[in-house]
Amino acid sequence: MSKLSRRGFIRLAGTAGALSAMGALAWPLGGCQKKAKAGGRVIVVGGGFGGATCAKYIRKFDPAVEVTLIERDARFVTCPFSNLFLVGGRSFESISHGYDKLGDNYGINVIRGAVTDIDAAAKKLTLKGSKTMQYDRLVVSPGIDFRWDAIEGYDEAACETVPHAWKGGPQTRTLRKQLEAMQDGGVVIIVPPGNPFRCPPGPYERASLIAHYLTQNKPKSKVLILDAKDKFSKQGLFMQGWEKRYPGMIEWVKASAGGKIDRIDMAKRTLYAEFGEAHTGDVVNLIPPQKAGELAHKAGLVNADGWCPVNQRTFESSVHKDVYVIGDASIAGQMPKSGYAANSQGKVCAAAIVSSLSGTAMPDPSYVNTCYSLVAPDYGISVAAVYNVTEEGIRKVKGSGGLSPMDASDEFRKKEADYASGWYASITADMFS
């Protein structure tokens, strides 16, 4: 980190600024403990889309702040582009990322460990193995966990044979193996949850790419979507793409037509709807209803619905002072639960924390989100929006964003597919290097 990378980020207020800029210059040469302490101690829990971004941008905004990032896993496997991995379009390595550069380039203290408890009154957290750590400000970005009691017959052990593949890593591999082992003529069933959940277009991108794989490898097979909803994200665009690329292969059953599943017979892989017929799949991908990551529950950061209410200007918890919750776990007005949303929230939260620690004014927040989806490896679509904060919380800026056009040319869809992988390269670099 050098003076160069600070340029343009911050306004320096008088002589104090000059001092702190000198601190920043001196830092890579030997550290300056005193200044780091003066800037404050921030701990970020969870090195995913929200947490890794927030840790990095706190250091970019103000190198005087000491930042520790605590992450359970050695490497982060992204959910974005895991649907392409699922059908052989990407390597596992290409969707896995390490934390070394956050230490080397930004001076972040990266610790591998699981946080088991937070004592907000004492500003202290506990790690597995009972080590404790003090903080001035805490950021929690734990992602999601599942409501294992929501679908009768399905639990954490069951996901070894009926995978959700809704967290990056081993689950995605399990689902891929099952798709590869399936005979031609088989039925793949995808069961998306009701709102709100992580990545609203994700199940339909998955259905698309599985259909792409089946068309090429097992053309007599089918994809059946049994949905807990009556409509879904980018529906018109997806359905147009399915008609064009996979006519007759994907069937979508909406909730009110008998798609809402409430029970599974694990032995037979048979799914039972509240009403309507039962369905048996050769491969079943059951994506259960979700809630904020377990840690948020343990720390008492959630409301009755299981998600974390926050001040949508700063992402400070509405429950505990000096604790911030970002990403999927948070309630963020009109923003969806996406990686780009978590990345954007991470930066606003970093600005809020740096401002509160230094006693300076925080600029009005601005958020963005774009979700690219692949209907096929060469067929991309997107939904975009810019957000600001109003009296009602985070709201879309009127007139901003929207969907890719319907009936666009093949060339346009190809360009968006290329930009989708460009987005992936940029956002993962923005998080990890």
Added chain:
Amino acid sequence: MCRSYRIPGLVVAAMAILISQSFPLQAAEVTRGAMLGTSCAGCHGTDGRSPGSIPSISGKSAEFLEQILKGFRSGEIPSTVMGRHIKGYTDEEIRLIAEYFASM
């Protein structure tokens, strides 16, 4: 915190001095330009330096950036996503964003 549009410039300056005196080692203030500009990095890369297929935008002149962004907004310059995206910003915000990336 006070928002600067509600208080006259002189008062802001005086406050800045007061603040810098009472917190001598703390001075980082995140600008509105940085707030707006850092949100583009998810697509264009940190500091506008893109490692992939989306164009890099760092170090271009503010005039060029302002012109091209307004071109996307009016539809004069065709785009896949920029036209939709940039409709979320006012002229003043576009000016701040352009200045921010020009300084990278």
